[in-house]
Amino acid sequence: MMKMSIIKHFDKRSGITYVYESTSYWDKEKQQPRSHRTLIGKIDKETGEMIPTDGRGKKRMAKAAEAVSKPKQGPVPSLLTEKYFYGATYLLDQIGKETGISEDLKACFPEDYKKILSIAYFLILEDNNPLSRFGKWSKLHKHPYGKDIPSQRSSELFQSITEEAKMRFFRLQGKRRIEKEYWAYDTTSISSYSEKLKQVKYGKNKDNEPLAQINLALLFGETSGLPFYFRKVAGNIPDVKTINELVRKLDILGYGKIKLVMDRGFYSTANINDLYKGHHKFIVGASTSLSYAKAYIKEIGDSMQNYARYNEQYEVYIASKTISWDYTQDRPYKGDPITGDRRMYLHLYYNPEKAVEDGKQFNRYLKKLENELLSGKHDSAHENAYKKYFTVKKTPVRGIQIEPIDKAMAEAGKLHGYFILLSNKVKDPVAALELYRTRDVVEKAFGNLKERLNCRRTLVSSDQSLDGKIFVEFIALIYLSYIKKKMEEKKLFSKYTLQGLLDELDVIECFSEPGKALIQGEVLKKQEQLYIDMGVKPLLAKPSEV
Secondary structure, three states: OOEEEEEEEEEOOOOEEEEEEEEEEEEOOOOEEEEEEEEEEEEOOOOOOEEEOOOOOHHHHHHHHHHHHOOOOOOOOOOOOEEEEOHHHHHHHHHHHHHOHHHHHHHHOOOOHHHHHHHHHHHHHOOOOOHHHHHHHHHHEOOOOOOOOOHHHHHHHHHHOOHHHHHHHHHHHHHHOOOOOOEEEEEEEEEEOOOOOOOOEOOOOOOOOOOEEEEEEEEEEOOOOOEEEEEEEEOOOOHHHOHHHHHHHHHHOOOOOOEEEEOHHHOOHHHHHHHHHOOOEEEEEEOOOOHHHHHHHHHHHHHHHOHHHEEOOOOEEEEEEEEEEEEEEEOOOOOOEEEEEEEEEEEEEEOHHHHHHHHHHHHHHHHHHHHHHHHOOOOHHHHHHHHHHEEEEEEOOOEEEEEEOHHHHHHHHOOOOEEEEEEOOOOOHHHHHHHHOOHHHHHHHHHHHHHHOOOOEEOOOOHHHHHHHHHHHHHHHHHHHHHHHHHHHOOHHHOOOHHHHHHHHHOOEEEEOOOOOOEEOOOOHHHHHHHHHOOOOOOOOOHHHO
16 A cells, blocks of 8 residues: 655755655565655745646646645644733733823824833833843733833933923823822932033932932822922032922923922022912921021920920921011012012921930031031031131140030020921911921832932933933833822731732733733732722733623
């Protein structure tokens, strides 16, 4: 009995794959199986099809070609089914819908919004990892862009993010915030090794690093707990100088009447006058050494610590009064100032524990001044303090003699434990304190920005790349702020760290196959509850419910 089959043979010398028709039969004389091969063609390297050797035996060659291309019978495994981690990126997808981030990004960056989202997801889920690791992460996770973004492509993406598109995004996000809420405003310094960036300057580095820096200013919604605007500031510009430009930018964005909450670093007579001029509302911390603050502390005297003034929630004694602000506005065309009185609320707070700490810190400060005077190594910034707190005598015999000015030190001690807030809107001192403490969300956000989002030191070499990179990190910060706020509301920090919660969801898998609906893996009850706590539609265990 003869059997016919098609055999392909690769010739290493010529690099050609030949196709033979092989006929097997039983040799009766030699009592063994034998075969006979006939060359019928070769395989085209580009198309993979068989090219006949000649025009003879066309039926036989057509049959052989069909046999070469025809797959074997039986089950055909799907080579396109892919498995990804899905649970954490699904959470971010839902947060993007809830906050309008994905919709606003699509409107402002129609060609690149998926790339921006995917890099933001990576920054959130891969704690403090460099972007060079994106490729590995991309292979394992389902994300908006769905493909790798090499370092060169991410650099091009950062450079393509324009100021106009960013401002449009800020405008869209700002409209989603509650108009009546106060906005917490603060700045932080970001150190840089680059000498090519225009705004990298030496200034007061808030991380105490001996590097040049840029400053980053952030605005957070007091109710939403989410950032919606940032701007980059030259590193040598102090906080107090940023308010005028902030107000101008917010006016350009069409935000209308704004309500700012700021710490004492932003207090200045000029800033307060500018805020009054624009009819903006504010709560700002201020120094107790201001004349009207010292006068009120003296007026209150020992009655500040009366039981009736004690607030149990914040563990402080509280007093408040209405004062008159001496308003001045220059008229540039006429050259004369407009003056008048404006109503302002002065809120005074006293914390006994703060008084003790202030006293210790003041004594350390005095000792430092004394040592500088005795050593002769003066600090030019301390010259006024030397004269205020010490009398210095120098004789040939006894050398330098230092005597404290007790009255000046005692006067300073009377301010220990006090702090004040000023507002042109909030009359209730407790409400003012509550709003002022929303600044904590900005300070925590700066921690997230620098630690989790790998933004402690800038390594980019152009201003355009830096602006784009910070914008993508800002997008990631919105997601992180949303998650942290929900965790605080649901008291989840007693069970999880932020990274721990993301890791708990990140293990949920999904299976993707072309032309078919996404199939998710198993979801535990506690994972389903985490989605509910995050305020998003949970993934369910049954594929029919996905």
